[in-house]
Amino acid sequence: MSTIDKTVLAGYNAGIERGRLRAGIGIIEFERTKELLLEHLPKPPAVILDIGGGYGEYAWWLASLGYEVHLFDLSETNIRMSAELAEEYPGVHLAEASVCDACSVPCPSAGADAVLLMGPLYSIPDEADRMRALGECCRLLRPGGLLFAAALTPYSLLIPRIAAYHAGERRKCFDLDNPAMLAAIHRAFGDGSYLNPERSLAAGLGTSHMHTAAALRTELRRGGFEPTGIHGVMGGAWLAPDLDALLANEETRATLLRTVRMLDGHEEIIGLSGHLLAVCRRLEREDKN
Secondary structure, three states: OOOOOHHHHHHHHOOOOOOHHHOOHHHHHHHHHHHHHHHHOOOOOOEEEEEOOOOOHHHHHHHHOOOEEEEEEOOHHHHHHHHHHHHHOOOOOOOEEEEOOOOOOOOOOOOEEEEEEOOHHHHOOOHHHHHHHHHHHHHHEEEEEEEEEEEEOOHHHHHHHHHOEOOOOOOOEOHHHOHHHHHHHHHHHHHOEEOOHHHOOOOOOOOEEOOOHHHHHHHHHHOOEEEEEEEEOOOOHHHOOOHHHHHHOHHHHHHHHHHHHHHOOOOOOHHHHOEEEEEEEEOOHHHHO
8 A cells, every 4th residue: 555645656656756866855864864874773783674765866875885775665766776886885675675654664573773764754645544654663663663754844845945936947936926836835835745746836855745844853752752953954955055065075075964954953944954864763562652
């Protein structure tokens, strides 16, 4: 059973994930997320399940560090593309790369030291299905295991459109002139639901669920986890002009990443990142009472 919008899945099956973390704001997301993973993960050869892991950018990188990594994704194309990364990591292997739904992962209970849930919480629009996915993560993790859960904020719908509103030729955007678009963003600010069926309302993100930091913390606790930190992995660095040129230069790229770390943890502005990463500990039964 697919728990995500059919148009969103069609996009993944069309290969839209290829290279996403290697250009523009994806570079910031990838580099800062890797820093946070290294800060919190147990030492290799711990077992990591990368659920909804796309075509495996994180999975292959972690495997190259000596972790036992199992990659799962709902998109057949993503799993097929994951084999392409093997050329970049000679001598490195994933334990497996399989197609499955985040709510039903074919792995034994309590066998993983950590789970990456980098896409499902925003790709699954239905709350009950998101809770099922979190319950599955609880089942898969050993006592004390860690969950790394990514989320998108409703601010990520609005702020980029403000920054590009009637801007120059390269970035111009007129979405804010569309009352239906503003209404969809306003709803996302209210209950987290972003409805863009068939991407008929706007290009880019399809029907999804958006979390504020507070809403993400609440949902994770309901799902059996205690967040030890919620991080804004892109800070405000994505707002820099000529971002591609700045990221191509080692010195200016390092400066931008420093600004991301400076803003991280300041919850009053954390939504500026647009992309959040929660680091969580699995709660034991007695912790939930």
